[in-house]
Amino acid sequence: MGFKVKTDKRIDNCAPGNRKMKTPALKYGTWNVRAMTPGFSDDLQEVNDAGKTAVIDRELSRLQMDIVALQETRLPETGSVRERDFTLFWQGKPSDEVREHGKGFAQKQKTFYDDLSAAIRRIPDRELLFIAGDFNARVGVDHNSWPTCLGQFGTGKMNENGQRLLELCCHHGLCISNTFFNTKPQHRVSWRHLRSKHWHQLDLILTRCVNLSSIKITRSYQSADCDTDHSLVCSNVKLRAKRLHRMKKEGRPRIDTSKTCDQRKVEEFARVLEVSLPGPPTANAQDRREHFRDAVYNAAMSTFGKKTSKSADWFEAHLEEMTPVIEAKRNALSEQSLQVLHAARSKVQQCARQCASDYWLQLCSQIQIAADTDNIKAMYDGIKQALGPTQKKTAPLKSATGEVNSRQQMERWVEHYTELYARENVVTEDALNAIECLPELEELDREPTIDELSVALDSFAFGKAPGKDGIPAERTSLDRARGAGSTMPSPFATEPILSDIMATLKATSDQMGSRMEAKMEELKQALKQEVRDLKDDYAALRSDLRGMREEMTKL
Secondary structure, X not given: OEEEEEOOOOXXXXXXXXXXXXXXXXXXXXXXXXXXXXOOOOOHHHOOOOOHHHHHHHHHHHOOXXXXXXXXXXXXXXXXXXXXXXXXXXXXXXXXXXXXXXXHHOOOHHHHHHHHHHHHHOOOOOOOOEEEEEOOOOOOOOOOOOOOOOOOOOOOOOOHHHHHHHHHHHHHXXXXXXXXXOOOHHHOOOEEOOOOOOEEOOEEEEEEHHHHHHEEEEEEEOOOOOOOOEOEEEEEEEOOOOOOOOOOOOOOOOEOHHHHHOHHHHHHHHHHHHHHOOOOOOOOHHHHHHHHHHHHHHHHHHHHOEOOOOOOOHHHHOHHHHHHHHHHHHHHOOOOOHHHHHHHHHHHHHHHHHHHHHHHHHHHHHHHHHHHXXXXXXXXXXXXXXXXXXXXXXXXXXXXXXXXXXXXXXXXXXXXXXXXXXXXXXXXXXXXXXXXOOOOOHHHHOOOOHHHHHHHHHOXXXXXXXXXOOOOHHHHOHHHHHOOOOOOOOOOOHHHHHHHHHHHHHHHHHHHHHHHHHHHHHHHHHHHHHHHHHHHHHHHHHHHHHHHHHHHHHO
16 A cells, blocks of 8 residues: 655745735545556566556646555555656565555454544544545445435445445544535546446545535546556645734834923934934945934934833832832831831831822823923823723623623624624615716826925824834924924935935835736736636537437437
8 A cells, every 4th residue: 555745846825925825725536556566576666667656657647636545556565666746655565475455455344444443533633634545335325324424426335344434434523525526427436347337436535524625526537547447536625724823023112202392302313313324325225215214213212212101100100219118117027126117117108108299290290291382192191191091891782682781792793793794785776876986086196206205204193103113203204303493403404315215115116016017917817727728618518418419319
């Protein structure tokens, strides 16, 4: 018994770089090849002329198979042979024993099914499981008696081996995929009896019932020939890629934008930026942009500092003052002196009251300064810090019958939206015609100018989260940072930087345009291929209808 694995490399459809990932397909099957040896020698490595392995390799390559389980290879020991497209692995009986059958079916039937059941139990239920081979089992067409493991498209009558196989499938939650697809009659069978000339379904492919939806089709190929009376049976499987949870890249520390109202800090930032801004004159637009980004961020971080946490209360804000008096109180407990303990406790209370008073006075002063300078965001942040965290309240929901239910709110929302979106709304032609058609704005297709980009930079809103570069809008909008009517000199000229940004935007636009053209060309080619396939299917259908018409005429 052996199997073949394709050795060439296919293009991975689910590469990380693809924006629209396709589901990878796997085509695997089973084939009773009736001996692998060509008749000259038992050692395949000593055969120089074309052997049966080369014929099998050519047939599987023609049918675009990926993995195939082979039965009755009749090769001794273990080994492998590499052909042009496939590599054959086998494991047979020892050299001193008679090799009449494949290894799997040389045992007694009861022993075979016991070993197979034990092997299935060792595989975790969450793993995909496919069992392919020549079971010598006829499962029949009794779908009503075996609804979970037998489909409606079986063939023939059930025999003893088929009964045992169906019991095994029922016990382990497996199903016979050959019987679940409505294919042509000649594609459901794989072996013809020599005397009765009746076709039977002996080569089967089993899988778990929960994974049956991943199999697109299971059928036999009568055209595959390697001097055997069994047909190749294969399944086309669409593998569902496991969703990978990628960790978010850690961003840069945020800049404390609350200090941008301090005129001294702004002037210091301008001086630091003027020193660190000049970069290499021969660098391209991308390098100059990155240098500009890093220079602005480093200058802002060194001047305004890192943004601190908002959740610090009065104790954490005065932790350095509270720690010594708390330690003194703790040491007074071990001195066994009541007077010293009372003095230490009184000092802790006085220090705590003074720290809390200073904290609230400072917070009120910050809120008043923010209100006087029209810094609405800082004022509301201070009010939120003074009032504490907002309490989240959940209101009870009513069920579909009108009963108030405070639990299972998520299930109630699911039920509500399911009923809402399950409704079929009919939109009439008059309603569509009544919608006003807006004119096309051709000016949106034109490239933005330097003035438009300057206006966009000046219109950034303050107090928003920075992007990947870590630079907040307070520092990007240069005219706002300097203030209207300010006499502070500009730390650098904005015209070259805006030109570099425009060049980068144009290069990015051209690159996206070329990618779109390539994608459109791929879609055109795929559509042409689909049209050709439909024409071939139509021609084959017409041929089948013509043949059926001739047979009906003869009858």
